[in-house]
Amino acid sequence: MGKDSKDTANSSLEQVSDIHCFGGRQLRYRHRATSLPCTMNFSLFLPPQAERAPVPIVYWLSGLTCTDENFVTKAGAQRVAAELGIALLAPDTSPRGEQVPDDPAAAYDLGLGAGFYVNATQAPWAEHYRMYDYVVDELPSLVASSFAEIDASRAAIMGHSMGGHGALMIALRNPSRYASASAFAPICAPSQCPWGIKAFTHYLGDDRSRWAQYDTCALIAGTEADIPMRVDQGEADQFLEEQLMPEKLVAALPPGYPLSFHRHAGYDHSYFFIASFIEQHLRFHDLYLKANP
Numbered sequence: 001m002g003k004d005s006k007d008t009a010n011s012s013l014e015q016v017s018d019i020h021c022f023g024g025r026q027l028r029y030r031h032r033a034t035s036l037p038c039t040m041n042f043s044l045f046l047p048p049q050a051e052r053a054p055v056p057i058v059y060w061l062s063g064l065t066c067t068d069e070n071f072v073t074k075a076g077a078q079r080v081a082a083e084l085g086i087a088l089l090a091p092d093t094s095p096r097g098e099q100v101p102d103d104p105a106a107a108y109d110l111g112l113g114a115g116f117y118v119n120a121t122q123a124p125w126a127e128h129y130r131m132y133d134y135v136v137d138e139l140p141s142l143v144a145s146s147f148a149e150i151d152a153s154r155a156a157i158m159g160h161s162m163g164g165h166g167a168l169m170i171a172l173r174n175p176s177r178y179a180s181a182s183a184f185a186p187i188c189a190p191s192q193c194p195w196g197i198k199a200f201t202h203y204l205g206d207d208r209s210r211w212a213q214y215d216t217c218a219l220i221a222g223t224e225a226d227i228p229m230r231v232d233q234g235e236a237d238q239f240l241e242e243q244l245m246p247e248k249l250v251a252a253l254p255p256g257y258p259l260s261f262h263r264h265a266g267y268d269h270s271y272f273f274i275a276s277f278i279e280q281h282l283r284f285h286d287l288y289l290k291a292n293p
């Protein structure tokens with residue numbers, strides 16, 4: 001495959017880089033998105049097994065301030081993904097480009113790098129900030145149409161912080177699309193913490209009844225889904241009490257819900273925490289991806 005000549009149904013898909021890693025390939029692509037009107041980057045790891053037969057895929061959603069590259073360079077996920085035969089796709093965390101509105105105050109928790117995986121309904125965000133549709137519909141369709149190396153029907157989803165909120169919320173709303181979901185230090189109750197209240201007020205408006213569709217705690221309390229979940233939380237996380245509130249998630253669980261929750265003394269919010277437990281998350285997803293061939 002040539003550097004910029006991917007044989008694809010999506011003619012705008014352009015390969016930006018292709019780097020060998022643990023016998024597989026760490027790739028980066030750029031494409032003109034349709035669910036949000038701008039050019040988006042995403043990173044994709046293909047394990048060595050993808051050369052022989054289509055492999056399952058795990059989507060990774062990053063947190064505030066990240067692009068598609070933080071996970072690729074800091075989590076150290078490729079070694080275990082290469083062993084298990086799992087593709088990893090990391091999208092960006094918001095729409096990008098000069099025409100995309102940003103927070104006038106340039107705060108890190110609103111606008112660029114802070115899409116919160118919702119479809120915004122309010123001006124000036126509504127045209128571009130459609131990360132829910134981008135992650136749930138556009139990327140899986142693109143994978144199915146453009147990457148014969150991947151079996152798009154075998155998918156799981158995971159993420160960190162804002163992306164942990166995204167992964168759990170998206171899985172709860174689309175349980176037939178994902179075999180399993182997991183999160184590191186997720187924002188569990190965005191309707192009740194400062195990061196979430198700020199973002200949802202701007203993106204969704206003041207009417208809080210519209211927020212529940214994007215709130216993991218609200219969704220899980222009323223769910224009939226039983227998608228297996230794993231959550232890991234560092235006890236020295238600087239955002240634990242004010243922003244993340246995992247105790248609200250545990251309290252909201254319906255009886256018998258298959259959530260495996262792990263607390264870790266001393267670990268903070270950083271990618272050092274993610275790198276320490278990414279292997280357990282990938283092995284967790286592998287269990288369910290293999291059980292659903």
Ligand SMILES: N[C@@H](CCC(=O)N[C@@H](CS)C(=O)NCC(=O)O)C(=O)O
Pocket residue numbers: 062063064065066070074108160161162269270271
């Ligand atoms: N304001 C803080 C919060 C941002 C933050 O901690 N972001 C997390 C996700 S919520 C992250 O993954 N940052 C990028 C990185 O560590 O590579 C900062 O800019 O350091």
